Amino acid sequence: MWTLSVPWWELVIRGSVVFLALFAMIRLIGRRQVGQLTPFDLLLLLIISNAVQNAMLGPDNSLLGGLIVAAVLVGWNYLFGALSLYSPRIERVIEGSPELLVLHGRVLHEALAKNQISDAELHAALRRAGCFGVDEIELAVLETNGAISVKKRDAAPAPR
Known part of the structure; x- marks a missing residue:
């Protein structure tokens, strides 16, 4: 349960690459509020989440591995939020413009x-x-x- 089958740093890299790649893809497809998601949008999100799970964890399915990847995703989200607060230019890249x-x-x-x-x-x-x-x-x-x-x-x- 707590034993990793891959090095911790590999989980950090995998989680980071998947997060950044998905961020770029979702940024390209446009913006909708959660309440505006069509059934196709919701289906796409569900399938993507299942597809990238293995890419993030690789052969590791330990509890610790999942927690490490979750911490990496939360960390990237926090970092993007903090950066957008301090730089209008970065905020436009991350959030877009009206x-x-x-x-x-x-x-x-x-x-x-x-x-x-x-x-x-x-x-x-x-x-x-x-x-x-x-x-x-x-x-x-x-x-x-x-x-x-x-x-x-x-x-x-x-x-x-």
Whole structure:
């Protein structure tokens, strides 16, 4: 249970390589909130987690080996969080930047395509914000956490 079948440093390297590779892959596929995951997104995450387990642990299936790899993953996560707090440049690399999806009532289709957001998903987010037409929107922004923030256009002042 506590005896490693590979050296501890190999587990650290394996865990680090898998973490960094998955970070890069997930960063490339876009951002969604957990509540916005489609069944296909969830299935992909489940299969990936199973696929990389052996890559991280190799032939070791000891309790200590699992704890070492878990500590490495938590350590990388903590390090990325700390680095993003102290450097705006690193934060943009790790978290990304907010991106405009709608500006002055006009949908920016290139931004939707780049972020793999369908018109239906955009319109659902607008409805959640109480807007039922794109013309009501001053701007809509895809936040770094995957949420879509909406600012309505200011209403014209009522005539006197």
